[in-house]
Amino acid sequence: MRYRFRCEYLGSAYFGWQEQNEHGKTKFVTVQSALEEAFRIALRTPIDLVAAGRTDTGVHARGQMVHFDYDGEIDCQKLMRSINGLGKRTVKIRELEICAPDFHSRYDAVSRYYVYTLFTRPVALLRDFGWEIGHLPVDYELMEREAKSFLGEHDFIRFCIPRNDGKSTVCNLTRFELKKVNDYISEWHIQGNRFLHRQVRAMVGTLFDVGRKRYPAGTVNEIFADKFKGERTMAPPQGLVLEDVLY
Structure with a gap:
């Protein structure tokens, strides 16, 4: 099933939205990597998040749209509370809901x-x-x-x-x-x-x-x-x- 949510974050706390490759032993913390880690813990399985756009380092967001696929039903309210509790205070999600299976946060945006x-x-x-x-x-x-x-x-x-x-x-x-x-x-x-x-x-x-x-x-x-x-x-x-x- 496909789900989507809105995301708000403080851009100065992250190296942009998109997950970065590792450089030696250092891995930059991005919004995507921070959220995916919270979802992994809450759902006990890796989740790939797809955003409407890749904001740069230091750029904030109040209405970023994100979708992901998960094989099963989710209690959306409970999961939102878990993600917002597990994640950093500089990133929060809202409006988590089931969406059409062909919805795409990036390509469907007008x-x-x-x-x-x-x-x-x-x-x-x-x-x-x-x-x-x-x-x-x-x-x-x-x-x-x-x-x-x-x-x-x-x-x-x-x-x-x-x-x-x-x-x-x-x-x-x-x-x-x-x-x-x-x-x-x-x-x-x-x-x-x-x-x-x-x-x-x-x-x-x-x-x-x-x-x-x-x-x-x-x-x-x-x-x-x-x-x-x-x-x-x-x-x-x-x-x-x-x-x-x-x-």
Whole structure:
């Protein structure tokens, strides 16, 4: 039978989602490896977890979708309590349920929704959940106009670190919106059918470069056209959260 659940985790506690190979005697702890160990103990058998997307080291998630197969019926409420008790406090699961046998958390997803948080003043309590851009003057209206260049279908090869797996680097973005939470917190709300390795961080970093007048308006289109030769900023991972995966 196939089951699925939502997963929430603190990205700074793990080396990304995907399980890593061993390097000598050291094995990096990932979200996948931590959860699979908890499921192995609870179900007394190895379980392979498949997520909707492979978040990078330091990137958080609130709505990651995961599925797995298990030969038998499960008391979902009891298993959730066991996993959340056995696992680390930095990762929790919810909404565990039986799903269609052909459901696939990655391939059935129609869009992914991310939020990237910016702080315009020094912070202490929230510093692990956003990018502190500090006192630098930033033109938010200019960034919003520049962000519209990301909308629609584009080849994002120049806004990612290719995994060299032969897969397409074309993505279709349907939302790239800036929201002011208060006088020092702003959020980028970004949605698309798929995202590539470090793509969101590269896009946000480019918008920051434009917003602080390091580069002019139109830089995004120059990068798409491979006409841009300058150095670019990569937004740090702790500001990014995978909020939801839609089906």
